[in-house]
Amino acid sequence: MPQSSADNAAGPPLPGTRSAVLPARLENYRFSLGEQEVPYFFGYSCRTAMGELLAERFAGRGAVLMLIDGGVQRHARDLLGSLDRNVKVVPVTIDPNEQRKSLSLVGSLLERAVAEKIGRDAVVVAMGGGVVGNVAGMVAALLYRGLPLVHLPTTPVAAFDAVLSAKQAVNLTQGKNLCGTFLAPSLIACDLAWLSTVPPHMLATGIVEMAKNVLAVRPADADRLTGAVPLIDTDPELALRTFLDIGVKAKIPFIEADPKEKAAALIFEYGHTVGHAIEFASRGLISHGEAVGWGMLAAASIATRLCGLSPADERRHHELLAGFGLSRGRLSAVDRRAVTELLSKDNKRGYLKTDGETVAMVLLDALGSPVTADGRPLIGVPRALVESAIDELHTD
Ligand SMILES: NC(=O)c1ccc[n+]([C@@H]2O[C@H](COP(=O)([O-])OP(=O)(O)OC[C@H]3O[C@@H](n4cnc5c(N)ncnc54)[C@H](O)[C@@H]3O)[C@@H](O)[C@H]2O)c1
Known part of the structure; x- marks a missing residue:
């Protein structure tokens, strides 16, 4: 089996390493996806630390195009409230429906991004489940031929599986994930407490992937x-x-x-x-x-x-x-x-x-x-x- 730095990055029961420069209570895994180094920060009920981390990472970016899963409005409001006011966030809510995981949704988001004056110095953030993550991945890959992508996963499938991938895809009428590309996220960050609001059947199905x-x-x-x-x-x-x-x-x-x-x-x-x-x-x-x-x-x-x-x-x-x-x-x-x-x-x-x-x-x-x-x-x-x-x- 291939070797990984992740094997050394954490051990039970509390995985991850803590960096001296990080806000308290966030831990992280680090791995690479091709050329891209990907830090995965996580904690539990860590809104303030998460806000500080994101404010630090978004500093100097012209704007943050934040694609938000309609099912996590409350978490998004809390997070946005803890972000530095100097960060310009353009929030766009998405109805995360597998049937809408399509090129036409990606196209309308691209049009919206340009209309909102999102420039080449922006970052695309996906806050939500796997559908929003994939749609945002496609938007980030296509807008100006590629913007950095940040994942803030809020479902078990997204947090434990989908974000650990450079694969981005949407469905065609003839089948699932038939159209896509590769874009590794620049950053993944998850407050595991976000996951506690998913309905029990969704938690169960996330565990199925495990x-x-x-x-x-x-x-x-x-x-x-x-x-x-x-x-x-x-x-x-x-x-x-x-x-x-x-x-x-x-x-x-x-x-x-x-x-x-x-x-x-x-x-x-x-x-x-x-x-x-x-x-x-x-x-x-x-x-x-x-x-x-x-x-x-x-x-x-x-x-x-x-x-x-x-x-x-x-x-x-x-x-x-x-x-x-x-x-x-x-x-x-x-x-x-x-x-x-x-x-x-x-x-x-x-x-x-x-x-x-x-x-x-x-x-x-x-x-x-x-x-x-x-x-x-x-x-x-x-x-x-x-x-x-x-x-x-x-x-x-
Ligand atoms: N490598 C990859 O890119 C990869 C890997 C695995 C899965 N996927 C994709 O992920 C998708 C499935 O993702 P999913 O299981 O996260 O489902 P999903 O994105 O469809 O979300 C399911 C529902 O959960 C709601 N939701 C999200 N976060 C919530 C929260 N914290 N509290 C309450 N409700 C919440 C959403 O609003 C939605 O109604 C599929 O399209 C699959 O193809 C991609």
Whole structure:
């Protein structure tokens, strides 16, 4: 496995290092994404420290184009209140709807930015979940051919997973994330207390992405993950810090070695082939994390037949994902034909030479051990096998 500075940057129970020049109560991970050094600052209920950090980082910038998730207005108001008045902020609220994660939204935001006199000396800030992060990433990449991007993630999926990536994408009418580019954030900062206002099902689905990391990359973290789940009610700060640490420790070594996520880092597509199809076909009913959970159960079932994954390891998938909000009722409401049609539009097409009857998937032959071909953790799976695994999800 690739080595990472993140492995040395933190250790349980309170991950991260504290820098003498930082405002109190913020810790940080540091990693690189290609040429870009990326600090990830975090704390819990740290509004003042966060305001000081951002004021320091935004100093000298002409303006801050702040794209704010409509679901976090209160957090945004608090944060903006703690920012230095000398920082010129242009706030724009976005309705973060997967259906609106599109080029037309990006286009309208670009027009708005220019109308608001945002110049080349501006910085684009995304405050919100993964949708706002991706849309802001596209805006930052395109406006004046590239402005710095800052992520302030407010959902578990965004904080523990999506921001740890240079991938920025929006959907086309024919499928998820089919149009995009790469832009590494210059800064990530998260007050983990922002995450405490997401509805329980969203927290659960964020944890599903961490279960993905455990199953596909770091099975040794299984006890830390399951041990942190009950802490959500009794010690949310420690629970959220643990989830973040699991996300960072799993992902950073891979994205440092493979910043465009085209080789070894494709491991984080585990569960995503079927997952993305379910998420897109559900038209907003099933969240990204929940869909990925279903996708991992399908992948495990296929791997027992195709790659020798043991029944015990398949059971481990079900055990780990139990209680994380996967609803068979919601799954049944999704058009199955739409799901199977979307399989052929998966954005991993082209990595493997596949005919229409084969689907490229990440599969495991044991926990933490992907099956690889040509340096990539991808394997062609007969379409009929994928379809039967999707059918099984409804009945298991
Ligand atoms: N590498 C990547 O770029 C990457 C990785 C993983 C996921 N993603 C993308 O992320 C998206 C999913 O992100 P998500 O799960 O964060 O969902 P989301 O962005 O759709 O947000 C879901 C809901 O949560 C609300 N919300 C956000 N923060 C909140 C808070 N603190 N309190 C209350 N409500 C809050 C939003 O308003 C929204 O209604 C997908 O589009 C997926 O493709 C991208």
